[in-house]
Amino acid sequence: MISTPDNLLTMARRMLPDANLAATNLPLCPEIQLWLFNGDALNRPLSPDEQLSVQEYPCYWAFCWASGHLLARYILDHPKLVKDRTVIDVGCGSGAVAVAAAMAGARQAIGCDLDPDALAATDANARLNGVRVDLLDDFFNWRPEPGFIPEPLIVAADLLYDRGNLPLVDEFLKRSRHVLIGDSRIRDFSHPSFETTDTCESSNQPESSGFDEFHTVNVYQSF
Numbered sequence: 001m002i003s004t005p006d007n008l009l010t011m012a013r014r015m016l017p018d019a020n021l022a023a024t025n026l027p028l029c030p031e032i033q034l035w036l037f038n039g040d041a042l043n044r045p046l047s048p049d050e051q052l053s054v055q056e057y058p059c060y061w062a063f064c065w066a067s068g069h070l071l072a073r074y075i076l077d078h079p080k081l082v083k084d085r086t087v088i089d090v091g092c093g094s095g096a097v098a099v100a101a102a103m104a105g106a107r108q109a110i111g112c113d114l115d116p117d118a119l120a121a122t123d124a125n126a127r128l129n130g131v132r133v134d135l136l137d138d139f140f141n142w143r144p145e146p147g148f149i150p151e152p153l154i155v156a157a158d159l160l161y162d163r164g165n166l167p168l169v170d171e172f173l174k175r176s177r178h179v180l181i182g183d184s185r186i187r188d189f190s191h192p193s194f195e196t197t198d199t200c201e202s203s204n205q206p207e208s209s210g211f212d213e214f215h216t217v218n219v220y221q222s223f
C-alpha cells in the first residue's frame with residue numbers, strides 16, 4: 001500500500017468536506033512529523049448532518065492522542081526499550097508510536113489498527129519521517145518469527161478508551177512479557193501484571209474542544 005497525502009485528504013473529507021491536513025511537528029517530539037488535522041473545520045459549529053458524519057467517521061488517525069504523543073516521547077527517550085525488538089503499536093491511529101519505535105532503533109516497527117484508513121495514515125506518516133513501519137490489520141494475525149528472541153514490545157496508546165478492548169491486555173501478555181500501555185481516558189486500570197510507572201502531562205494534537213479533559217496520561221508497564 002502506498003498512501004499519499006492526497007489519499008489522506010480524501011479520507012479526511014469524508015468526515016468534513018472542508019477538513020484540511022498538514023504535516024505537523026509534535027510539540028513533545030519535534031523530530032516527528034505527522035499528517036494531522038489543521039485549520040478551522042473542527043472548531044466551527046457543525047450542522048446536524050456534519051455531527052452525524054463526525055460520529056460515523058471520526059478519523060481518529062488524523063489526531064495524535066495524548067497517550068500516543070507521550071509514549072512516542074517516552075520511547076525516543078528510552079531507546080533500550082525497543083532496541084533490536086519488534087514493536088507492535090496496537091491501535092496505532094496516526095502511527096506516532098510505531099514511527100518513534102522505528103526512529104529509536106526497533107528491529108521492526110508494526111502499526112496495527114482495525115481501521116484501514118489508520119493503516120494508510122501510518123504508512124504515509126512513516127514515509128514522511130523516512131522510516132519503515134509494517135502494517136497489520138488485526139493483532140490476532142501477528143505471528144512471531146519462529147525461534148526469534150527477544151519477545152516483542154507491545155504498546156497500546158489510548159486503546160482502552162473502548163472498554164471492550166480491556167481483554168486484549170491478557171492477549172498481549174500471552175504473546176509477550178513486555179507490554180507498555182499509555183492511557184488518558186480510563187482512570188481505574190488495575191491489573192496484577194502491571195504497575196503504574198509514570199503519570200505525565202501531554203496534549204492531543206491538534207487540540208479540539210472534546211479533548212480538553214484528557215491531557216494526563218498514565219503509563220503502565222508489565223513486570
Ligand SMILES: C[S@@+](CC[C@H](N)C(=O)[O-])C[C@H]1O[C@@H](n2cnc3c(N)ncnc32)[C@H](O)[C@@H]1O
Nearest residue numbers: 060064065067068091092093113114115157158
Ligand atoms: C484513540 S485512537 C489512538 C490512536 C493512537 N494510538 C494515538 O495515541 O494517537 C484508538 C485507535 O485504536 C484503534 N482500535 C480500536 N480498537 C482496536 C482493536 N481492537 N485493535 C486494533 N485497533 C483498534 C482505532 O481504530 C483507533 O485508530
